[in-house]
Structure formats: structure tokens, C-alpha cells
Amino acid sequence: MQHLKLGEILIQQGLITENQLNTAIEHQRKEKGRIGEVLIKLGIITEENMTTALGSQLGIPYYTSDNIDLMRPQKDQNLEKLIPADFAKKNCVLPISKHLNSLTCAVPDPLDLLLLDNLRRITGHEINLVVAPQSIISNAIDNFYFQGSSPIDSKPTMLSDAVQKSYHKKDEHLKTGPKKTQETAELSLDKLIERAEEAPVIKLVDLIIRQAIDERASDIHIEPFENKINLRYRIDGHLYLLPPPAPHLHLPIVSRIKILARLDIAEKRLPQDGAISAKLEDRMVDLRVSTVPTIWGEKVVMRILDKGAIPLELTSLGFDPKQIDSLRKALSYPYGLFFVTGPTGSGKSTTLYAAVNETMDPKKNILTVEDPVEYKIEGINQVAVKPDIGLTFATALKAFLRQDPDVIMVGETRDLETASICVRAALTGHFVLSTLHTNDAASAITRLMDIGIPNYLLTPSLVAIMGQRLARKLCQKCKEPYEPSPDQHGGIIFKSDLIYRPKGCEECKNTGFKGRIVVAEVLIVNDEIRSLISRSATAGELKDCARKNGMLTIFDSGIKLVEKGLTSFDEVCRISVEG
Secondary structure (H helix, E strand, O other), X not given: OOOOOHHHHXXXXXXXXXXXXXXXXXXXXXXXXXXXXXXXXXXXXXXXXXXXXXXXHHOOOEOOOOOHHHOOOOOOOOHHHHOXXXXXXXXXXXXXXXXXXEEEEEEOOOOXXXXXXXXXXXXXXXXEEEEOOHHHHHHHHHHHHHOOOOOOOOOOOOOOHHHHHHHHHHHHHHHOOOOOOXXXXXXXXXXXXXXXXXXXXXXXXXXXXXXXXXXXXXXXXXXXXXXXXXXXXXXXXEEEEEOOOOHHHHHHHHHHHHXXXXXXXXXXXXXXXXXXXXXXXXXXXXXXXXXXXXXXXXXXXXXXXXXXXOOOOHHHOOOOHHHHHHHHHHHOOOOEEEEEEOOOOOOHHHHHHXXXXXXXXXXXXXXXXXXXXXXXXXXXXXXXXXXXXXXXXXXXXXXXOOOOOOEEEEOOOOOHHHHHHHHHHHHOOOEEEEEEOOOOHHXXXXXXXXXXXXXXXXXXXXXXXXXXXXXXXXXXOOOEEEOOOOOOOOOOOOOOOOEXXXXXXXXXXXXXXXXXXXXXXXXXXXXXXXXXXXXXXXXXXXXXXXXXXXXXXXXXXXXXXXXXXXXXHHHHHHHOOOO
């Protein structure tokens, strides 16, 4: 927003020439006033021309006579106390809505940085600007402050007709029973529609986020295409398509998200990352925001980090009781190296936080370095890496060693330097926890040696390695029992006479699954494993030795969950390397 001046934007849009801008600047010097007002007074542009040009160029919501019904101040938010009537009248600014620490205001010139700074100062809020013609804002100010209602109060709804038609069309499609596949299904947006009936487009983003949290989604995808928007939620590891908003709402939605995440709304050419904190009833939910430019516009992905929905305790994550005993024994060591491994999206970070929770003690100094900090935990010193200023995992770890630590958590071991410092810290009396991207626990050992860690350093430092996946849990209301046969399941003989498969019902949105459970293997580094590490054994040899010592592999653990009726055989095969 700060990169271009109003005159430059109007020239880019082809609405004025440089000569016309120079003429307007000369008039401005004599008669004062904003450059936009002068251009309108001289008849060079109209108010609505300027509004449309600013909104489209800056990527922020804009309102003209065509969609003025969307620009109405919210009631019962004490907006008139945040911005006094005389200030609003003098500066032509209309407060529209308030959410957390963000205040949305309509102004004729969003490039007026002095006004923006004054608004921040007098309200104490971050300011979210939308654009509208000065005459429309002035009339709305008169009605809002001096008559107790907005001139657009006569409008029965606050979503445009196009939005309503888009939603109701999709709603009718849902009622007729859309075709579903195993991987993609449409989820009902009835709740969202009900909440959105009397809400402006700016509030639509908040409703999409709330709906995602209600549906237990881990990610929200907003994707632009030539003539449509795709709205998808990732639930239990799978993406599901939802009825989307109308295509023309893409820019306002993206702008709203970027403002809440404190991103540059004028920058559409480069990827950006940010974060949003939202209050949901009695708990805080953090969202990681990522934008990337595509050929049809910016795609936004929001990762939902709902600490209240995931208990950060080992006993609540679904581990086998014997595995929990092994983990607790490993975590009780005064020093050593503990790794959690698995592919992206396998729940490694959550397990790592649960493991750190197990080590919590007022007598211990616990430090973490993460990218980014996903869950804020009281009593733990957490550091977020910032590579652009030189704060990497390695530099943070070097500093940690001078901070008298007892326990160090490293979000991810990505390179030789980070791995070397982790090993050195473990050998000098600290307990270090971290993650690696490998397929199983045994492969983590060979991966560390492959990147350059000598086996004579791994032998005394490694304590335990856990590999894990997340399997979808069968819906307990509709799961279907059947009698397994060895021929049907690759010769596996189950201890249970009956096992279950997915069926689908209203409770699970006809997917047959609801929620996920950890499927893990815990490799305890004993003398036999150390002997194999010292002679650079292969991952297969390490795995065979661990199994002889009683380790349940991911596949073995999954089969036990199948026998308990918690997941299906096909799901275990899907997530398991052995399957």
C-alpha cells in the first residue's frame, strides 16, 4: 500500500495522463485539499472511477453504488466511541466493524498515511482499510452518527445477491446428494450460510475459519481459478471440497486474511508468510498463513493450530501402553538424544511437544528453537528461527549451550551443522529432542551417518528413536464388521474374529472415518543397537535387531489397532511402508 502514490496508480490504470496529474498538482498547491478531490473537482475522473482504480490496484475491498449494501457499520460494537463523530466528519472516515484488535474503516483515499497513523493512535487498533467514494462515506457518516442508522439499513441482507445465489445454488446441490469419492467429498456449509446471512463480506473470512475449526480441519485452502474459487478443508489428512464464495470475492477475502496476518496487501508477486491469533469461545487458536502467487491470483493456505483440540499428552495421542512405558523410560534419562521421525503431516511436532511436557519440571531449564513456534507453552523458553537476520537452528543452539539448559527441543534437524550441535549437546550432559524426515525409526540412524555424523558419536548419544504415522479412525457410529480371511489380507491372521471397515453416515460426512490416531514404532537404543551402529550397519539390520528385542513396527502397531476396531486394514496398508 505504501509503494505507489494515488496519481501514479491512476496513471497506471489509464484514467489520467501525466499532464492532467501535473495540472491537478498545480491546483492543489493553490487551493489545498487531497489530490483525489482536486482531480474529481476538475472533472478529470469521477469518484467511482477513483474508488474502483484504488481497490483493484491495491487489492483491497472497494464499494461503489453497485455494492454499497456491503458497507454498513456493525451494531453493538461501540464504533462511535472508537472514532468520534467530529474526527469522522472532518477526515471522511467511517468505522465499519471490529474484530479482535483489527478495526475496519471506509476511506476515500487509502494512501493517506497520515490519516492511517492518526487512526491507529486514537483507536489503539490495527486499521483495515476499504475504499468508497467520498460522497457515499459522508452520507453514511451523517446517518450513522447523527440519525442512529446507516442509509443502507433498508437493505435486508449484507451479502450481495451474487454471494447469496452462489451459496444457495451450492446448498441445493448438497440437498440433491452430490456424488462422493473416497478422496473428495463436499461438506455442508449450512452453519456457515446461517451465520453469514446478515454478515458483510469482511466477516466472511472469520466465518470460514470458524467453520473449519468446527469441522476439525487442519488446513484451509483458498485457490483462485479462471472463473471460480476453490475452497477446501483438510480433515483427517484428506482434502474436501466445499461450496465456495462467488469469484469476485477472491480479492476482498485474500486482503482480509493478509491484513489479519499483518502481511503486505499491496505485494501480490511474491510468497508471504504470517500468523493470526483468534479467540474461539474460551480458547485461543493460532493460524499460520501462507500466500503464493498463481497465474489466476494469490492462493492462501491457513494451517490451524488448535492447542485446545489436541491434548499434548502421550497417553492421549493413542500410543500402545508398552510404547508409552518405553518412551517415558527414555525421556527420564538425564542426557541423550531423542528423535521423532516420519513424513510431513505425520504428527511429529505434536508428539515432540507431548514429550517435552513429560519432561516439565520447575527444577529444569527447558529451551526450544522452532520454525515457527506452533504451540506456546507456559514455563518453556521458546525461540522462533529468523533466517533472514541470521537466527538459524544452528545459531540458536550455540546460544542455548550458554544458557545453562537441561532440556533442548529442536523443531527439525535439517543439516550437518544442526545435527552436530545436537549430538555435542547430548554428549555434554543435556537432553535433546528433535525431528527427522525419514520413513521409519531405523532409517534415522543411517540418515544421521549419511549427512556426516560419525558413528562413534551416535553410539553414546542416541537414547531412542520413534517413527510414526497418523491413521484415520473409523467412525464408531457406522463402522461395518466383517470376518477376515487370510487370503483377503495377505496371509495375516488376526486375533479377533471380527474386524471393521468404513461405511459412511451423516456423523462422519459419509467418509467412514472421524479423527486420527498415532501409529508408531519405538526403537530403544540398547547395547546390541549400539554395537550395530559402531560398525555402520544398514537400516534393515538395525530394524531386524530392534524387532527381535520386542519393537512393534508401524505395521505391527497398526494391525493391533485394526484388531481393536479403531481403524481399517486398508488404512494401515496406506500409511505403512510394509503395507
